[in-house]
Every structure is written in structure tokens, then in C-alpha cells.
Amino acid sequence: MEASLLFERFESRLKKQILEFIGDREDPFDLEFLMNQCLQPVSDIMIHNALCELADEGKIIRLNDRYYLSTRVLMRRWLRQKIKNLEDDVIFDELEIPRRLIRQVTRLLKERPELGYIDVADFVRDAIRRAVSKLRM
């Protein structure tokens, strides 16, 4: 068998192994990380080339000059965020509040952090809950 063919097979197997290894990895990874994790004696140039090919094929995303992330992980995160936004649209409704009142609430939040309100919406929700329960009594 020709040496170039063997080399091609090896490259293809390396790419496959790298992809299997980082396919579900949530954290970004770099060449150094793969070098340390690699059980076979593979040169950094070969891993670098494999990463470039995987990036060209869209299987991993190049985040910057050093780090990469699996496209599957990125897509999963993006979908998760999209679903969360959709859920928010179903669960929440927007209400127009006069800015004059919002300014007063903002001032209260700044001056009285011990009250524990996270933001204006948190205060407004508490105000509504209290008003509703007062009317029930």
C-alpha cells in the first residue's frame, strides 16, 4: 500500500478520534490540551492540521487564535438559549411602567440594598404580589 494512502487513512482516523473526544466537551480546547490528552505519539503539526480541517468542515468552531469549540456544543447552547427565550415569551408579559416611578424604584434599590431586590422588575413583582394578597384579605 502506498505510503501517502496510509498517511491519509491515519489523518482521517485522527480527525475522527479528535472529534469523538471533543464532540461533547463543554469547555473550549486548544492544541496543547489535545497534545496532552493524546495517547498516541502524534506531532503537534498533525493535530493542528486535523483541527484546521475540522474547522473547515464546520465540525468545530475557531473561537480565536488559540481556542476551539465543538460545533455541536455551540449549537446545543444556542438552541438552549432560543428555547429559554421562547419560554420567557410564554411565561412573561411586558407591562409599561411610568419612568417617573421606575426612577424612584431605582433610587430605592441603590439606597436600600439590604431590602434584597435584584432589579426593578423584582420590586414591581413584589409590589404586585403584596397588593394582590392585601386585596384578598
Place this chain on the structure above:
Amino acid sequence: MPKTIAKTEAEYAPVKIPKSLLDEVDKAVGKFGYRSRAEFVKDAIRSLLREYGMYKSESEEG
């Protein structure tokens, strides 16, 4: 006319409220004579600000 729209946008800001809580508000609006959700919510905010001694009416704000 555009002047009025700009003024309205500047005077109000959207706040996200859970729909379940707004359902409670809707029940109270019908039952206790409030004209709208917005009126109920504004009243609730004023009331809690007053409780913390931080409410200022428009005239007090100047």
C-alpha cells in the same frame, strides 16, 4: 403628532411580569374597580414605595 409618540415612549418603560401574576391582577382589576392592569400595578408600586418611605408624587418631584 410625532411629538406625542416620542413623549409617550420616553415616559414609559417595559417591565417583564410573569403571566400567572398578571392573571391575579386581572381578577383584582375586575373585582375591585380598577380601570386597567396598568392602574393596578402603578398603585401597587406607589404603595410599596410609600411603605419604604420613598414615594414622591409628581408635584414633590418637581
